[in-house]
Amino acid sequence: MTILETTSPRSERRASTRQIWLLTVLLSLLLLSALSLRFGLRPISWDNIWESFVAYDATRADHLVIQGMRLPRLLAAWLAGGALAGSGALIQSLTRNPLADPGLLGINGGASLGVILCIFLLGISDPASFVWVAMGGGLLSTVLVFFLGGAGRGTPLRLILAGAALSALFLALGRSLLLISQRSLDVYRFWVLGGLDGIEMPTLAALLPFFALGAAFAAVSSFNLNAMMLGEDTARSLGLRVGLARGLAVCAIVCLCGATVSMAGPIAFVGLIVPHMARRFSGADMRWCLLFSAFLGAGLMILADLIGRLPVFGGNMQAGVMAALLGGPALVWLIRRDGSTAL
Amino acid sequence: MNAPARLHAKALSVAFAKTPILKDLTADIPDGKITVIVGPNACGKSTLLRSLARLQKPDSGEVLLDGKSIHKQANRSVAQRLAILPQSPSAPEGLTVQDLVTRGRTPHQSALRQWSHQDAEAVGRALELTGMAPYANRPLEALSGGQRQRAWIAMALAQDTEILLLDEPTTYLDLPHQIELLSLIQSFNQQSNQTVAMVLHDINLAARFADHIIALRAGAIFTKGSPAEVVTRNNMEQVFDLRCQIISDPVHGTPHVIPE
Numbered sequence: 193m194t195i196l197e198t199t200s201p202r203s204e205r206r207a208s209t210r211q212i213w214l215l216t217v218l219l220s221l222l223l224l225s226a227l228s229l230r231f232g233l234r235p236i237s238w239d240n241i242w243e244s245f246v247a248y249d250a251t252r253a254d255h256l257v258i259q260g261m262r263l264p265r266l267l268a269a270w271l272a273g274g275a276l277a278g279s280g281a282l283i284q285s286l287t288r289n290p291l292a293d294p295g296l297l298g299i300n301g302g303a304s305l306g307v308i309l310c311i312f313l314l315g316i317s318d319p320a321s322f323v324w325v326a327m328g329g330g331l332l333s334t335v336l337v338f339f340l341g342g343a344g345r346g347t348p349l350r351l352i353l354a355g356a357a358l359s360a361l362f363l364a365l366g367r368s369l370l371l372i373s374q375r376s377l378d379v380y381r382f383w384v385l386g387g388l389d390g391i392e393m394p395t396l397a398a399l400l401p402f403f404a405l406g407a408a409f410a411a412v413s414s415f416n417l418n419a420m421m422l423g424e425d426t427a428r429s430l431g432l433r434v435g436l437a438r439g440l441a442v443c444a445i446v447c448l449c450g451a452t453v454s455m456a457g458p459i460a461f462v463g464l465i466v467p468h469m470a471r472r473f474s475g476a477d478m479r480w481c482l483l484f485s486a487f488l489g490a491g492l493m494i495l496a497d498l499i500g501r502l503p504v505f506g507g508n509m510q511a512g513v514m515a516a517l518l519g520g521p522a523l524v525w526l527i528r529r530d531g532s533t534a535l
Numbered sequence: 536m537n538a539p540a541r542l543h544a545k546a547l548s549v550a551f552a553k554t555p556i557l558k559d560l561t562a563d564i565p566d567g568k569i570t571v572i573v574g575p576n577a578c579g580k581s582t583l584l585r586s587l588a589r590l591q592k593p594d595s596g597e598v599l600l601d602g603k604s605i606h607k608q609a610n611r612s613v614a615q616r617l618a619i620l621p622q623s624p625s626a627p628e629g630l631t632v633q634d635l636v637t638r639g640r641t642p643h644q645s646a647l648r649q650w651s652h653q654d655a656e657a658v659g660r661a662l663e664l665t666g667m668a669p670y671a672n673r674p675l676e677a678l679s680g681g682q683r684q685r686a687w688i689a690m691a692l693a694q695d696t697e698i699l700l701l702d703e704p705t706t707y708l709d710l711p712h713q714i715e716l717l718s719l720i721q722s723f724n725q726q727s728n729q730t731v732a733m734v735l736h737d738i739n740l741a742a743r744f745a746d747h748i749i750a751l752r753a754g755a756i757f758t759k760g761s762p763a764e765v766v767t768r769n770n771m772e773q774v775f776d777l778r779c780q781i782i783s784d785p786v787h788g789t790p791h792v793i794p795e
């Protein structure tokens with residue numbers, strides 16, 4: 193069969209360019225990581241950074257700063273950025289909605305309510321103890337959303353609506369508690385801005401299994417979603433168990449976002465915008481989209497954290513806020529440049 | 536009828552919001568033949584095809600694939616034997632032809648074993664046969680309606696199944712491309728003995744390419760049989776409310792409808 197072709201192809205994508213881009217993104221990520229160890233309120237020389245890894249000396253301030261503060265922070269930024277952006281890519285593809293955000297499943301709303309209840313009822317104000325409360329709240333509310341949304345049988349729209357309704361409910365409940373208690377507000381305000389301050393290695397180690405599990409679920413889901421994005425009928429006729437695939441993707445999102453929100457508070461926007469950037473490199477293949485999202489998300493978080501730590505901002509601009517400040521305009525620029533691509 | 540066909544609808548009833556669409560319908564899709572389902576708009580052709588492909592759960596009755604209820608078999612194993620192209624499939628923006636056709640290999644892959652030599656071969660062959668190889672790297676939205684249709688058919692071919700169901704595969708195609716596509720499907724059927732069941736609107740093309748025609752009317756089989764048996768003046772009037780003359784196609788000798 194032949195069909196005469198008069199116009200030239202609009203955009204052709206080759207696999208090799210995709211690999212080159214991935215390599216570029218990875219290299220930039222490594223560079224950013226190195227910079228984020230070096231700079232902060234005060235720069236630390238490369239020699240000292242290197243020594244702190246190979247010959248750690250607890251009596252030297254520089255070593256303490258690197259190993260005790262900047263390295264955990266860097267790792268947290270990697271995990272948070274990668275997890276948020278990766279689950280953003282998953283939820284957008286799962287719901288076939290380019291404006292979906294992983295927070296839509298109710299994870300952030302549930303986690304916030306959990307933390308507020310914990311401050312309000314138990315009077316706890318140590319951020320380290322919020323980890324499990326936030327995790328529990330996030331998990332619980334996602335399970336609720338999933339079943340309200342029709343479990344494996346509901347439509348994507350129903351899932352989103354259930355998530356939006358429950359999130360709004362949890363946020364409203366939380367806010368009304370905060371109105372009553374000034375002290376809760378003070379503690380909560382810091383948590384909710386989303387930051388990587390004071391995250392320590394033991395917290396990271398405790399959350400690592402969730403990130404790992406989430407990453408494994410996400411990898412399997414990326415294969416499933418490649419079929420799901422052709423519509424439910426086509427996915428089913430390609431042999432997919434649609435309900436199971438949907439459940440698996442939700443599990444991936446819960447693990448990744450639950451761990452992130454309990455570590456760094458609810459960070460909005462990264463999960464919404466980074467997948468759009470990733471799609472310009474990856475095309476419609478979910479496996480590539482997930483890889484690019486994770487790496488770009490990590491890069492954005494590291495960059496946001498690095499800039500937020502510079503002396504100009506007094507050294508403590510929250511990374512979540514800075515990520516939105518950087519990512520928003522970047523996305524607007526992308527959209528203006530060549531129109532948005534959907535899923 | 537001798538041995539039962541591999542794909543068989545048994546006393547199928549489907550209703551949407553209490554309105555019956557298929558009524559106690561029993562039909563065989565003969566093995567290794569081309570079956571064409573015809574009937575007026577909204578008579579239930581797509582619903583029948585979707586039921587045969589387990590995309591529509593019947594309210595009563597069942598579809599048997601290889602003697603077992605299709606809903607009781609592992610979905611993946613069904614997908615290795617039966618492919619369907621739904622009436623208006625949709626794809627996300629930015630999906631290339633190559634991506635799409637590759638998705639056809641899903642039932643032969645798993646999350647752990649995603650790409651094999653056979654996959655590459657089947658995708659290449661499907662692209663070649665449908666003439667879509669030159670457009671492999673083109674996003675679907677940058678194709679004409681007819682090219683897009685062929686890209687979807689290439690996906691169904693890449694699935695490499697013994698049974699292929701197609702819902703109006705010739706929409707968007709001009710007449711030469713309709714003939715080309717149906718000849719292509721016919722050649723699959725003849726070379727690899729693939730069983731084909733498809734919905735077609737053009738009764739003359741149906742008469743020319745079908746071995747077996749099922750004429751639906753209001754959710755029930757009005758009549759079925761060879762083109763010569765089904766495409767008669769009386770049947771056309773009853774099924775389509777169409778007054779016509781039937782002549783013999785001077786080239787192929789199949790019945791040809793001339794509306795009055």
Ligand SMILES: Nc1ncnc2c1ncn2[C@@H]1O[C@H](COP(=O)(O)OP(=O)(O)OP(=O)(O)O)[C@@H](O)[C@H]1O
Pocket residue numbers: 551552556574575576577578579580581582583622
């Ligand atoms: N999901 C659905 N919900 C409700 N009604 C439906 C649904 N799918 C089909 N119908 C109805 O069932 C009837 C048969 O639809 P079907 O798609 O099977 O017709 P068809 O013979 O394929 O028509 P066409 O030639 O226009 O494609 C129509 O009246 C349609 O409105």
Ligand SMILES: [Mg+2]
Pocket residue numbers: 580581582622702734
């Ligand atoms: Mg139809």
